[in-house]
Amino acid sequence: MKSWKELPIGAMIIEPGNSIEYNVAQWRVFRPVLDKNKCTKCGLCWIFCPEGAIVRNEDESYEVNLSFCKGCGICQRSCNVKAITMIKEEGL
Amino acid sequence: MKRVALSGNYAVAYAVKMADVDVIAAYPITPQTPIVEKLSEFVADGLLDAEYINVESEHSALSACIGSSLTGARTFTATSSQGLAYMHEVLFMASSLRTSIVMANVNRALSHPLNIWNDHSDAMAERDVGWIQFWVNSVQEAFDATIQAFKIAEEVLLPVMINLDGFILSHINEVLILPDEELVREFIPSKPLFNRLSPKLAYTIGVVGPPEYYYEMRYQIIDAIERSRKNINEVNREFGELFGRTYGNISTYMMEDADYALITMGAVSSTAKIVVDSLRKEGEKVGLISIRCFRPFPKNDIIEVFEDVKSIGVLDRALTPGGIGHPLFTEIVTTLYDSSKIIPVQSFVGGLGGRDITIDDFKQMYKIIKDVGLSGRRKPCIYIGLRE
Amino acid sequence: MLEIRWHGRGGQGVVTAAEILATAVVNEGKYAQAFAAFGPERRGAPVLAFTRINDNEILLRTQIYEPDIVVVLDKSLCNDNGVGRGLKKNGIAVVNTSSSPEVLLNIFPNASKIATVDATRIAIEKLGVPVTNTAILGALIRATRIVKIETIENVLKEKFKGVLAEKNFNAVKEAYERTLIFDRGGLL
CATH class of the missing domain: 3.40.50.920 (Rossmann fold)
Incomplete structure (x- = not known):
């Protein structure tokens, strides 16, 4: 780890958006699977996801970036049309 | 240069004006109030081009100053006694975020019983907050120390507190040699400082410091204030060359x-x-x-x-x-x-x-x-x- | 060094008087201090202010316990407020009262000179309010010649705006003319 001399002053984090380097895929027990036929593109899962792991595409459809999904299931709870199912990760 | 009779409070206000500060955020409290009253007058009359932020407490005043200083604006606040005590937790943040805030603390006792008069309880209770502390003996010194403080604070990235005794200095009218504003500007030019809150940089400021980092961050303050000794002496020497007055530690x-x-x-x-x-x-x-x-x-x-x-x-x-x-x-x-x-x-x-x-x-x-x-x-x- | 103690009541401009005098002294090239014994500041409450005057830089920062001069802006303070306390032998007392200076000898037994003026009447005449600080300055200058009256005029012009400066200086001049002095022959 960096010494006090190497760390930026004032505890500043000087690489913007560096949380992108933090992969949490290993944290999951369940992963969300989105049924695009049921999805009404309401965007509630996108709003409620605490990790910003739901990605909104240009055609306003949604998908999950599994590198940042911890498998909490909030998206499933927030979905009114039950388009999201939490499925157990294999090989656990 | 003008030889005038001025109070310690007004001497500080004039020094701040001549330093061409960008932002002032303060809350009134006896015996400091005349400093910020005078400064608000300067701003209202167009004699000082600064943002005067009205706040609801000293806690907010210093918080506003931190934000301001991090953008690279020359920043000033003033307080006394209970006001300084109310700033307590923010004082730590001002130093550990490495701001260059200059504060005049007009020394006053702390309650209870309520007492508006002078002693050193307020500043002594804030010995360990990582601020540079000056103590002055006269109205002239209050003026000179304020000018010096901006230069030191901006060089070492630590806030500076100038302590002047309430009433004994703040409310006494005595002789002050008021230098020409141009000379003060020459000593501390109004150049924009490093803006750490710029959206272009997108730095994250005010973070959590877990056990793996907190210790190192605190040690940086020890290092900075130790190194400031050299800057304090050098600024004092430069001040002497320009103004003909020097003060030791x-x-x-x-x-x-x-x-x-x-x-x-x-x-x-x-x-x-x-x-x-x-x-x-x-x-x-x-x-x-x-x-x-x-x-x-x-x-x-x-x-x-x-x-x-x-x-x-x-x-x-x-x-x-x-x-x-x-x-x-x-x-x-x-x-x-x-x-x-x-x-x-x-x-x-x-x-x-x-x-x-x-x-x-x-x-x-x-x-x-x-x-x-x-x-x-x-x-x-x-x-x-x-x-x- | 010359030390002056001012006695007045909140609202009479006691502190301002001490400051005007100090500024005048500084403007004439000497050194001065003006300060007050601040307390809970209420209109009408007794107020103490001080002025020190010296040819050289003044280091002393205590209150004044043995003044050379005592100035009283309100006659009622003479009854029971220790206005004469500590006055040096051969000191000077300047009092706002309509009575003659000799009457005050028992209050200022150490005084070599006592000056009186009806500053309240002058203030009401010239300013329209019973703010006696500038009028009493006229009497003080008459009794002591500490500063030139023109220097006071200039300080008033800096301190007050427009017609107010003029009115206040008229009060100074009027008091200067009407001051009565009882002189036992002293140092000053």
Whole structure:
């Protein structure tokens, strides 16, 4: 780890958006699977996801970036049309 | 250059105006109020192009100053007593976020009982917040220290607190040599400082410091304030070249051949000089040391002048109830421990809550210091002027 | 060094008077201090202010316990407020009262000179309010010649705006003319 001399002053984090380097895929027990036929593109899962792991595409459809999904299931709870199912990760 | 009669408060306000500050955020409190009143007047009259932020408390005032200073704006605030105490947690943040805030703290006692008058309790309770602390002896020094403070704070990225005694200096009108504004600008040019809150940089500021990082971040403050000693001396030298007045980290009076020394801080040092003069006439080899820079503490400067002193008295104007010694006494005794000299140090407390420290009080202190020097034994702290 | 103690009541401009005098002294090239013994500041409450005057820089920062001059802005303070306390032998007292100076000898037994003027009446005449600070300055200058009256005029012009400066200086001049002095022959 960096010494006090190497760390930026004032505890500043000087690489913007560096949380992108933090992969949490290993944290999951369940992963969300989105049924695009049921999805009404309401965007509630996108709003409620605490990790910003739901990605909104240009055609306003949604998908999950599994590198940042911890498998909490909030998206499933927030979905009114039950388009999201939490499925157990294999090989656990 | 103009020779005027001005109060300590107004001297600070003029210094801040001449320093061309960008942002002022403050909350009024006696005896500091005239500083920010005058500054708000300067801003309202268009004489000072600054943002004057009205806030609802001292806590908010200093918080606003932190944001401002991080954008690289030259930033000033002022407070006293309860106001400084209310800033307590934010004081730590101002130093550890490495801001360059300059604050005038007009020293006043803390409640209870409610007291608006002068002592040093407010600033002494904030010894350990990582701010540079200056203490001044006159209206002129209050002005000069304010100008110097901006340069030091911006060089070392640590906030600076200028302490001037409430009423004794803040509300006295006395002679002030007011320099030309151009000369002040030459000393501290109005250049934009490093903007750490720029969206272009997108730095994250005000983060969580887990055990893996917090310790290193705190040590950076130790390193910064230690290194500031060099900047303080250099700024003082440059100031002397331009304005013809210099101040050391300590000021000494008749110490060259002194046997008995008194150590003070703030405006009372001035009165003590008169007593030194009168005791010298009676043949007593007495001297005076006044601490100007309390943080970082000028240990080496003090050790140098202690060469042949037989005994020392330390006048504290604040209390450390239940401690081994009151704040300044403790610093001096620790200094001596590092100097390998064994000199008895007598502790005094006086002038709490605006109680006047008179000529006779100083004479009494010098007499006791001499007795301690002759006997080699110090007494428990002596509370000067306390009704027994 | 010359030390002056001012006695007045909140609202009479006691502190301002001490400051105007100090500024005038500084403007004439000497050194001065003006300060007050601040307390709970209430209109009508007794107020103490001080002025020190010296040829050289003033180091002393205590209150003034043995003044050379005492100035009283309100006669009622003479009854029971220790206005004469500590006045040096051969000192000077300047009092706002309609009575003659000799009447005050028992209050200022140390005084070599006592000056009186009806500053309240002058203030009401010239300013329209019973703010006696500038009028009493006229009497003080008459009794002591500490500063030139023109220097006071300039300080007033800096301190007050427009017609107010003029009115206040008229009060100074009027008091200067009407001051009665009882002189036992002293130092000043």
